[in-house]
């Protein structure tokens with residue numbers, strides 16, 4: 001039986017005494033591509049940080065690749081792009097190539113140095129994100145969108161099994177955004193990489209992901225787009241307008257591609 005990429009049982013998380021995540025239970029399978037949506041302050045980033053072991057949770061249980069998070073060590077299997085990619089120290093003395101290389105070094109056992117083949121992999125990744133020509137520039141000298149692409153390169157260069165992206169396209173121009181989503185689709189469909197994508201772009205989310213996770217402190221909806229679009233519970237909860245916005249684009253894309 002295949003091992004679940006992620007399993008969460010009855011998770012609760014508090015900041016001080018304020019409950020931010022309540023009774024979260026979910027299972028993510030290999031190859032799932034999940035759009036994580038919800039209003040501002042609904043706990044999306046907090047959930048991601050808890051899943052990455054960056055915040056200690058109060059109650060519940062989390063397993064990654066079948067192992068309890070408490071003893072999990074294979075963090076190199078997970079690529080992560082944090083939300084505030086643009087808040088880079090302008091004096092950070094690393095080039096684009098060096099930042100991207102960090103994502104590859106994390107997955108290496110000793111000796112940890114970059115070989116010729118690694119350099120090719122890094123350059124291919126930079127090229128796929130349209131930033132190969134920036135490879136020798138210092139990260140602090142780049143624009144917000146360029147910096148975001150560099151951090152994306154770092155997150156995906158090690159070919160992770162599980163990719164978690166917190167609003168990855170907020171600083172990208174439309175052309176780069178489309179290229180980026182094509183790249184994610186290829187990683188998901190051809191390499192079966194599991195993806196969680198946090199986004200506020202609900203009008204387009206159905207074009208990219210296969211499942212929707214709607215969070216508002218607790219899970220409001222988690223399932224396929226088909227279920228979301230056909231559910232009368234969803235209509236009651238979100239209103240037919242919001243449901244239509246999400247489902248219309250999904251239908252449109254299915255017709256286009258299918």
Ligand SMILES: Nc1ncnc2c1ncn2[C@@H]1O[C@H](COP(=O)(O)OP(=O)(O)OP(=O)(O)O)[C@@H](O)[C@H]1O
Pocket residue numbers: 015016020038039040041042043044045046047
């Ligand atoms: N370090 C912190 N200390 C205390 N409260 C926090 C902290 N970080 C976030 N919160 C609170 O936790 C709640 C969830 O925040 P979180 O950033 O997870 O939401 P989000 O869904 O990612 O929001 P957004 O869509 O605006 O990015 C909010 O009420 C926020 O104010």
